[in-house]
Amino acid sequence: MSWEPVIGIEVHVELSTRSKMFCGCAVGFGAPPNTNVCPVCLGLPGALPVTNRKAIEDIIAIGLALNCEISDRSVFHRKNYFYADLPKNYQISQYDVPVCRDGHLDLTLDGETRRIGIERAHMEEDTGKSTHLGDTGRIHAAESTLLDFNRSGVPLVEIVSKPDIRSAVEARAYAQELRDLVSELGVSDARMEEGSIRFDANVSIREEGSEALGTKVEVKNMNSFRSLERAIAHEIERQVAVAEGGGEVIQETRHWDEEAGVTHSMRTKEGSSDYRYFVEPDLVPMDPGSRVEAIAARLPELPAARRERYRSQGLDGGLATVLSAAPAPLRRVYEEAIAAGAPPRPAANWLVGEVTAWARRTETELDELPLTGDQLAELLAIIDEGVVSASAAKEVLEGVLAGEGAAREVATQRELVQISDTGELSGVIDRVLAENPDAVESYRSGEEKVIGFLVGQVMRETGGRADPRAVNEMLRSAIAV
Amino acid sequence: MSVSRVAGDPPTIAEAGRRLRSGETSAAELLAQVLDRAHRTEAQLHAYLTVDREGAAGAAAQADADLADGIDHGPLHGIPVALKDNMCTRGVETTAASQILSGYVPPYDATVVRKLRQGGAVMVGKTNLDEFAMGSSTENSAYGPSYNPWDIGRVPGGSSGGSAAAVAAGSALAALGSDTGGSIRQPASLTGLVGLKPTYGTVSRYGLIAFASSLDQIGPLTRTVEDAALLLETVWGHDPLDSTSHAGPYPEPRSRLGQGVEGLRVGVVAELSGEGYEPAVERAVTEMVEALADAGAGIVEVSLPTFEIALSAYYLIAPAEASANLARFDGIRYGHRGDGETSEALMARTRAEGFGPEVTRRILLGTYALSAGYYDAFYGQAQRVRAAIQDDFAAAYEKADVLVSPTSPTVAFPVGARVDDPLAMYLSDICTIPSNLAGHPAISVPVALGDAGLPIGFQVMAPPLGETVMFQVADAVERLAGFTAAPVLREVPA
Numbered sequence: 001m002s003w004e005p006v007i008g009i010e011v012h013v014e015l016s017t018r019s020k021m022f023c024g025c026a027v028g029f030g031a032p033p034n035t036n037v038c039p040v041c042l043g044l045p046g047a048l049p050v051t052n053r054k055a056i057e058d059i060i061a062i063g064l065a066l067n068c069e070i071s072d073r074s075v076f077h078r079k080n081y082f083y084a085d086l087p088k089n090y091q092i093s094q095y096d097v098p099v100c101r102d103g104h105l106d107l108t109l110d111g112e113t114r115r116i117g118i119e120r121a122h123m124e125e126d127t128g129k130s131t132h133l134g135d136t137g138r139i140h141a142a143e144s145t146l147l148d149f150n151r152s153g154v155p156l157v158e159i160v161s162k163p164d165i166r167s168a169v170e171a172r173a174y175a176q177e178l179r180d181l182v183s184e185l186g187v188s189d190a191r192m193e194e195g196s197i198r199f200d201a202n203v204s205i206r207e208e209g210s211e212a213l214g215t216k217v218e219v220k221n222m223n224s225f226r227s228l229e230r231a232i233a234h235e236i237e238r239q240v241a242v243a244e245g246g247g248e249v250i251q252e253t254r255h256w257d258e259e260a261g262v263t264h265s266m267r268t269k270e271g272s273s274d275y276r277y278f279v280e281p282d283l284v285p286m287d288p289g290s291r292v293e294a295i296a297a298r299l300p301e302l303p304a305a306r307r308e309r310y311r312s313q314g315l316d317g318g319l320a321t322v323l324s325a326a327p328a329p330l331r332r333v334y335e336e337a338i339a340a341g342a343p344p345r346p347a348a349n350w351l352v353g354e355v356t357a358w359a360r361r362t363e364t365e366l367d368e369l370p371l372t373g374d375q376l377a378e379l380l381a382i383i384d385e386g387v388v389s390a391s392a393a394k395e396v397l398e399g400v401l402a403g404e405g406a407a408r409e410v411a412t413q414r415e416l417v418q419i420s421d422t423g424e425l426s427g428v429i430d431r432v433l434a435e436n437p438d439a440v441e442s443y444r445s446g447e448e449k450v451i452g453f454l455v456g457q458v459m460r461e462t463g464g465r466a467d468p469r470a471v472n473e474m475l476r477s478a479i480a481v
Numbered sequence: 482m483s484v485s486r487v488a489g490d491p492p493t494i495a496e497a498g499r500r501l502r503s504g505e506t507s508a509a510e511l512l513a514q515v516l517d518r519a520h521r522t523e524a525q526l527h528a529y530l531t532v533d534r535e536g537a538a539g540a541a542a543q544a545d546a547d548l549a550d551g552i553d554h555g556p557l558h559g560i561p562v563a564l565k566d567n568m569c570t571r572g573v574e575t576t577a578a579s580q581i582l583s584g585y586v587p588p589y590d591a592t593v594v595r596k597l598r599q600g601g602a603v604m605v606g607k608t609n610l611d612e613f614a615m616g617s618s619t620e621n622s623a624y625g626p627s628y629n630p631w632d633i634g635r636v637p638g639g640s641s642g643g644s645a646a647a648v649a650a651g652s653a654l655a656a657l658g659s660d661t662g663g664s665i666r667q668p669a670s671l672t673g674l675v676g677l678k679p680t681y682g683t684v685s686r687y688g689l690i691a692f693a694s695s696l697d698q699i700g701p702l703t704r705t706v707e708d709a710a711l712l713l714e715t716v717w718g719h720d721p722l723d724s725t726s727h728a729g730p731y732p733e734p735r736s737r738l739g740q741g742v743e744g745l746r747v748g749v750v751a752e753l754s755g756e757g758y759e760p761a762v763e764r765a766v767t768e769m770v771e772a773l774a775d776a777g778a779g780i781v782e783v784s785l786p787t788f789e790i791a792l793s794a795y796y797l798i799a800p801a802e803a804s805a806n807l808a809r810f811d812g813i814r815y816g817h818r819g820d821g822e823t824s825e826a827l828m829a830r831t832r833a834e835g836f837g838p839e840v841t842r843r844i845l846l847g848t849y850a851l852s853a854g855y856y857d858a859f860y861g862q863a864q865r866v867r868a869a870i871q872d873d874f875a876a877a878y879e880k881a882d883v884l885v886s887p888t889s890p891t892v893a894f895p896v897g898a899r900v901d902d903p904l905a906m907y908l909s910d911i912c913t914i915p916s917n918l919a920g921h922p923a924i925s926v927p928v929a930l931g932d933a934g935l936p937i938g939f940q941v942m943a944p945p946l947g948e949t950v951m952f953q954v955a956d957a958v959e960r961l962a963g964f965t966a967a968p969v970l971r972e973v974p975a
Binding site for chain 2: 039042043044045046047048049050051078080082083084087088089090145147274276277278281282283284
């Protein structure tokens, strides 16, 4: 029997707004415990929430980027459950009227486009953080628990995909695309290792060709894209093994153990928990629809659109993807260079190759990259004109980045300009031929590969400034005479 | 045991303000007078849970110094005011009369407290209430009941019973209460005071320990209608910290005081009479309606059929919201903490020990009403009733400018009479609940003495933000009633 995995991904994105979702406390990673707190996010008696406008603008931007419908009327609900790190013992979240619904995200995998449906994206507040001390660090064996409420009330967007994902690889691609997108929108740090973007997967399997959905298992605790892919692949294998062994997959939450490479059962869900949702009476309904136009107008170009544009400029798929994912300053130099007349493909290659390598080597922040589009365009032009060789061009780039001036200037000053004067080159060639009679003899007797040696000699004599191809041709005709 | 009468009626806010500004008295002297009253009566009344002598003395000294410097903070400047103990006061214990908040000292002031401070008021202390404002007699306080100054064998009403007892006894010149289903108006009625629930959203709830968020509203308990307006104007106004706060514009409650009721249409609510209403209460209401007619008002009888089911809707909505609002009291961050091996056990023990029986009953009721499978039949249905009540009100306000009724079907009842019968207790609020469900303003004005010489309150209801016309009518009612009776206070030496 052949099995088809059916996967849905739930993503929690912490927004990087200045203040929390419902109070004025700062949002920040790494502050000492319980310092970014106030009566509201500590759930003190009498405190009331006030909605962060910026967070609502951010979720609208996310919704638009995911091609969602933005609700004209959206309300907050209380999701009731008791947990020590949830100060009010209810979470302000959304239930049946989320800000965003019915969207999609297109992925390109092996040159094919896959459309993943987005069920909804809703706004909620994050909980505090529990640190369980003793034994395994898991709650059941803990001796005590420390609570930090700095994270309590941080704006959180939950994005729920439709169960449209069919493999672990696809799940990873979806997650990465989504991460790139929120990062591009500038609404979140989107760092998995800091937990500012978190992925949970709902995995089930069904017989190939079946339309029915199997029993789903929620997989949690993946803290890198690699572990997301591994965890899902493992879970699919596990479910197939259960099914083929005649067993039945049960609905539960499983915890991914990165080191062991397996999932463990966390808790069995007997039906769904009763969160007793009801409309949050401390807040009034919102009208996100009225903000769509203004927010759409200032949306940045999104990765998918940008990749498409790069491809239309002549970059191949791989290069378009790499440049699209490259930091903004590099892309800005690329755009400027194109505008200055540079050919797109070499411009992109130089930026993601040599320029990036130089920045890494010299530990230069890309924000402070000392390279303009005009400078890059000039460098590419002198290569194209044959003024410098490709290898000499790297040295020219170094000079430009070191602030020695424009490309032509650097090439001249560093004496990297190729010898294009055939008279000068003829003299060197004559000299080399005269000094290497044996080689000339070998060539004449049919050993053509010695030409390489002779070219090398000429290059050495000219300090690498000759065009090797021209030298090759001139040598051959000189010997032939 | 020698018993002697406590002499002298305390002044109104308006009168005290006049005396302060003429130099006849000082804030310190006014404070000394109310503290003296409290000292003489608290053993019998138990109106206060906390008296903040130090804080009040400081505020009074500041008020006097400011006035001497020519700085006048307004009508409440130097006036001793009491606060129901469900409003957070920075540095002063705030318990909501619950064991679960025993010893809890808030790190911040409620918006109304901040406004009172800015208005130069002198906050005397925190008054008793039914635990978390759940009750109609102040007998549900974890710290023991309050008693009615008119008859200490009777309840002062509730849940703002401590505030009512304090003002009626003169141990504060005015007080703030909170009204979720009648908790200001009913105790005002039972203690011969003016009590007002303003339009929902006009007084900030920030810092009010929530009972039912969509119904709770803070308001004044005072000796006169004018005083109620003065205190209201001091504490209301838009508050960015409360998302349900009304942005404006606000009515002008004192703009039509003394203008009479000539030409106004007064609607008498048919549903708020009959079985369960004491004859003396009905008689007092009828006499006041006749007096209003004589004064030139047009009287119309209006029917609001949904009032019959308002109580049922209220006892689903309020407990449902309360079940979530009170979830935060878990012993983790503040207040009482019970023992437990795990965090779940700790929370469960804390709550079992910390909440009294009425609060527990309402949390269970509300939790049930919100449960999957019951939500639509209970909470959903109650919300539809709520909408229908608003429609009924809207239709009635086509025919009338204000609606009138008794505030409470009965005068103050004996201590203990209804504690074992929650449904009888719930019926105390039958006249007041509809205004909470609709979010409309309503005021109780004392008009007569009924059975056993106990005060009867007359309720005037108005459309949302209709405080101006409501005060106009309430003021006329006060003048027509000429209610000057005061409780006979007896001093019991400690």
